[in-house]
Amino acid sequence: MCKKSVFKEYFLYFCERIIIIMHLDFEIDKLTHSLEDIQTGDSYATEVLPLSRNDIKHILKKDGWQFNWRIEMKNPAKSVFKLIMLQQPEKIQGLVSISKEDGYVMMNLIESAPINFGKNKKYCGVAGNLVAFVCRLSKEYGFDGEILFFSKTKLIEHYEKTLGAVHIGGHRMIIYEQEAQRLIQKYYPNF
Numbered sequence: 001m002c003k004k005s006v007f008k009e010y011f012l013y014f015c016e017r018i019i020i021i022m023h024l025d026f027e028i029d030k031l032t033h034s035l036e037d038i039q040t041g042d043s044y045a046t047e048v049l050p051l052s053r054n055d056i057k058h059i060l061k062k063d064g065w066q067f068n069w070r071i072e073m074k075n076p077a078k079s080v081f082k083l084i085m086l087q088q089p090e091k092i093q094g095l096v097s098i099s100k101e102d103g104y105v106m107m108n109l110i111e112s113a114p115i116n117f118g119k120n121k122k123y124c125g126v127a128g129n130l131v132a133f134v135c136r137l138s139k140e141y142g143f144d145g146e147i148l149f150f151s152k153t154k155l156i157e158h159y160e161k162t163l164g165a166v167h168i169g170g171h172r173m174i175i176y177e178q179e180a181q182r183l184i185q186k187y188y189p190n191f
Helices: 003-017 069-074 126-140 154-164 177-187
Strands: 035-037 048-049 077-085 088-100 105-112 147-150 168-169 170-177
Touching: 003 170, 035 088, 035 170, 048 088, 048 126, 069 077, 069 088, 077 126, 105 126, 126 154, 126 168, 126 177, 154 168, 154 170
Parallel strands: 105 147
Antiparallel strands: 048 077, 077 088, 088 105, 147 170, 168 170
């Protein structure tokens, strides 16, 4: 085994054993009922599914993804989900990583696909859709829909306004039951 391979295995082992706190930096561009085409205004039905090992082969930094989702996938304490449009299930529109904690769900990482990021993005509603899904999971787990995440300082006010999140100190933010239910109803009206 070469030194590079040993280092890589040690690094992955190390990352699995330590809690790495990511200060999330995602934009809630619009709370929609699904995904909305920026140019036409057309809406597209979506679904959130577990990310598979086959999917991860196509989530690469060289293609514009910002984070190394392989690390999230390798951590047994975390679950990674993908957002897809029903008309194009092979194209991932966004990703979210969560972990089930004692009494709440932690949103560890969230990212829109490269085509849905920046001023030339194709669809809006990706982040809102994924956050609503995490709230829904929390409710299914019996946690009243409550989720916790760590925000970058400059986005605390943005999340308070768009998601109804509450700043509870440091970089910690929580979405409580009432606001979680509002988000769930927006994206999952039959839930």
